[in-house]
Amino acid sequence: MSRREGIIVAIDGPAGSGKSSTAKAVAQALGYRHLDSGAFYRALTFAALRAGLPPERWPELSLVELDTLAVRADPHGDGYRLQVGGRAVARELRSPEVNAHVSQMAAVPAVREWLLGALRQAGARGALVADGRDLGTVVFPEAELKLFLVCAVRERAERRLKEQGVAAPSGEQIDAEAERLVARDALDSGRAVAPLLRAPDAVLLDTTGLPFAAQVELIVRLARERGAARPSA
Numbered sequence: 226m227s228r229r230e231g232i233i234v235a236i237d238g239p240a241g242s243g244k245s246s247t248a249k250a251v252a253q254a255l256g257y258r259h260l261d262s263g264a265f266y267r268a269l270t271f272a273a274l275r276a277g278l279p280p281e282r283w284p285e286l287s288l289v290e291l292d293t294l295a296v297r298a299d300p301h302g303d304g305y306r307l308q309v310g311g312r313a314v315a316r317e318l319r320s321p322e323v324n325a326h327v328s329q330m331a332a333v334p335a336v337r338e339w340l341l342g343a344l345r346q347a348g349a350r351g352a353l354v355a356d357g358r359d360l361g362t363v364v365f366p367e368a369e370l371k372l373f374l375v376c377a378v379r380e381r382a383e384r385r386l387k388e389q390g391v392a393a394p395s396g397e398q399i400d401a402e403a404e405r406l407v408a409r410d411a412l413d414s415g416r417a418v419a420p421l422l423r424a425p426d427a428v429l430l431d432t433t434g435l436p437f438a439a440q441v442e443l444i445v446r447l448a449r450e451r452g453a454a455r456p457s458a
């Protein structure tokens with residue numbers, strides 16, 4: 226058996242289901258590292274757009290070409306720092322342009338192969354809370370705790386808009402964002418490689434109307450039941 230410092234908690238779910246913020250808070254409570262796998266796909270998308278590679282060409286990208294995009298991830302604090310061409314990227318990864326193109330990047334088989342190694346390496350020592358679309362099914366099928374989060378689409382849309390700084394989104398704004406989320410969900414669930422799927426052994430958690438703190442507490446409790454120790458003071 227490999228030497229593990231703690232269990233792996235894998236959280237999957239559709240866009241805006243609260244995976245990343247939940248995963249981050251759960252990691253903090255457990256004293257674990259947080260791995261936001263969507264950010265890796267976003268970094269590749271940002272890098273490809275910056276390099277002027279047209280999205281129509283992405284399906285043919287080779288592993289070597291992906292290397293030349295110079296995307297790196299290093300453990301940093303309680304998560305990972307992503308760099309593109311030696312420059313740290315964070316806010317850039319949430320731009321409307323990256324949002325609009327990231328599903329196309331995530332559907333490219335070579336991209337998924339390229340990232341699989343990086344994501345698994347990040348989890349090799351355990352003590353990790355990872356979130357994405359295929360963490361429980363493909364990346365960490367051995368994870369001790371798997372969760373699949375779902376949430377009503379209008380609530381997800383409202384959360385997304387608030388994350389983007391819209392303090393009091395109007396009904397029309399919510400409807401428009403909900404439409405974009407439904408389109409993204411269809412791309413993420415309908416693609417041939419590693420589609421968004423609930424692992425048969427994942428706990429289904431509907432977060433509609435559930436206060437954030439309650440969600441986090443529930444997952445932390447489950448993680449402790451599956452072997453996560455309390456962080457030493």
Ligand code: DC
Pocket residue numbers: 240241262263264266267327328331356357358359360409413
């Ligand atoms: O969670 P997010 O919105 O940051 O994810 C960005 C995109 O990356 C989304 O279209 C789905 C894709 N993704 C994926 O295909 N597999 C993952 N493990 C994580 C994200």
